[in-house]
Amino acid sequence: MGARTAAAVLIGRAVRVAARLRGGGSAIPGATALKVDPGFLARTISAIPDGVVAVSGSNGKSTTTNMLAAIVRAHGLKVFTNPSGGNLPQGIASALLADVSVSGRLDADIAVLEVDEGYGPRLAGLLKPRTVLLLNIQIDQLNRYHEPDRVATMLATVAASATDGLILNREDNFLVDIDERIPAREGRRVSWFGGAPALVEAAGHGVATADRFDSPSTSKERPASVEVVALDGVHATLALGDTQVVVRLPARGMHYALDAAAAAATAKSVLGDRFQPELVALALDALETVYGRGEMLEIDGEQVEIIMMKxxxxxxxxxxxxxxxxxxxxxxxxxxxxxxxxxxDIDFSRLDHVDGITGSKAWQFAVRFGYLGMPVGEVDLDVRRAVKRFLALPPPSTGHKVMILNYELMMSIRKVLGFKELEGGGA
Incomplete structure (x- = not known):
């Protein structure tokens, strides 16, 4: 077993170096390591002293995992986490290769891991999380998941795997009472995060959770361990019991504020008496944005905001x-x-035009904007040429350029722009 693990680490690292030189393929090193040693991931993770926190849901996983890891680190713990996007077994294994020793030992007190909802049941079996945080269930990847009810079933399996703590979104009618729909477990603590009712109601389209039609018990009061009580641009006020802290968000929006509340509520559950509310603000104020999630890039001296749509x-x-x-x-x-x-079904009223559209689905969006009577500058299926033409526009008189990209093109366009960090990577 030791020789197999050493071979998995060494071969995986060699593949990782090659992948980084190519500027892509972040999951390939982990997939290679797991072929050499199928037990590499489960065995390494199981040895972490304070166990695993699994973060899952339709949206916000990468941002919340990043926030939670930062808060736990601020409390003095050594954290292993999987960078944005590496939320399948091979992605987590790739992240391990950056830090694990050749013998398979990982110098970490706790693991905070983003978990793909589709792979959640399988990963829950591999990772055996002590704590599970479920963020939301939203209309997502209908080709893959078909209906939100199917996602709810998968996340219920993940929730049931938690041994110590289960943290749920009070504002999501699929999740608010999921603790009542899974087998009870002695010693498992359940807590909630949420937003002040006035803030949730003021959000333009609510918090975009999917509708559940089987009479959920959402009217039942669920006390929020952490609640968003004020929102001002990229700053949110979180109420943590009798204490309030103001935190900086990675970007504007109630959805980011709820991610911060989720991270704080989970840290509170995990750390118990060690939890210090003031360290939440300290950690989030210094946090770097997960790329593609409201990220601001400087390109040729000009600020360009990258917004990912999934x-x-x-x-x-x-x-x-x-x-x-x-x-x-x-x-x-x-x-x-x-x-x-x-x-x-999207309300595009916040836009009055689009300067350019690219990608293989460009014409579908152009047709939609045509029905809306919204002007479109150019449709060009050549991604590099379209990006170059947009960036060549004179700087706007107010604000900055905005690029709205789906996940795959967000990754490839960032590389075109010279930002070649790998997901699932590390030092």
Missing amino acids: NPASLQLNLDALDATPEQVFLAVDEGTPDPSWIY
């Missing part, structure tokens, strides 16, 4: 959170969004 909810919430109508805006969508027909 599904209807993420696009709608990010549109709702725009400070003002962008003077210059660009869209890029490819086969990573196989059926974009849901764009006919």
Whole structure:
């Protein structure tokens, strides 16, 4: 077993170096390591003293995992986490290769791991999390998940795997009472996060959670361990019991504020008496944005905001959170969004034009904007040429350029722009 683990680590690292030189393929090193040693991931993770915190849901996983890891680190613990996007077994294994010793030992007190909802049941069996945080269930990847009820069933399995703590979104009618729909477990503590009712109601399209039609018990009061009580741009006020802290968010919007509340509530559950509310603000104020999630890039001396759209909810919430109508805006969508027909349900009123659209699904968006009577500058299926043309526009008179990209083109366009960090990577 020791020789197999050593071989898995060494071969995986060699593949990782090659992948980094190519600027892509972050999951390939982990997949290679797991072929050499199928037990590499489960065995390494099981040896972490304070166990695993699993973070899952339709949207916000990467941002919340990043926030939670930062808060726990601020309390003095050594944290292993999987960078944005590496939320399948091979992605987590790739992240391990950056830090694990050749013998398979990991110098970490706790693991905070983003978990893909589709792989959640399998990963829960591998990782055996002590704590599970479930963020939301939203309309997402209908080609893959079909209905939100199916996602709810998968996340219920993940929830049931938690031994110590289960943290749920009070504002999500699929999740608020999931603790009542899974087998009880002695010693498991259940807590909730949420937003003040006035803030949730004031959000342009609510918090975009999917509708549940089987009479959920959402009217039952669930006390929030952490609640968003004020929101001002990229700053949110969180109430943690009798204490309130103001935190900086990675970008505008109630959805980011709820991510911060989720991270704080989970840290509170995990750390118990060691939890210090003031360290939440300290950690989040210094946190770097997860790329593609409201990220601001400097390109040739000009600020360009990158907004990732993964599904209807993420696009709608990010549109709702725009400070003002962008003077210059660009869209890029490819086969990573196989059926974009849901764009006919999106409220695009925060946009008054689009300067350019690219990607294999560009014409579907152009047709939608045509029905809306919204001007479109150019449709060009050549991604590099379209990006170059948009960036060549004179700087806007107010604000900054905005690029709205689906996940796959967000990754490839960042590389075109010279930002070649790998997901699932590390030092």
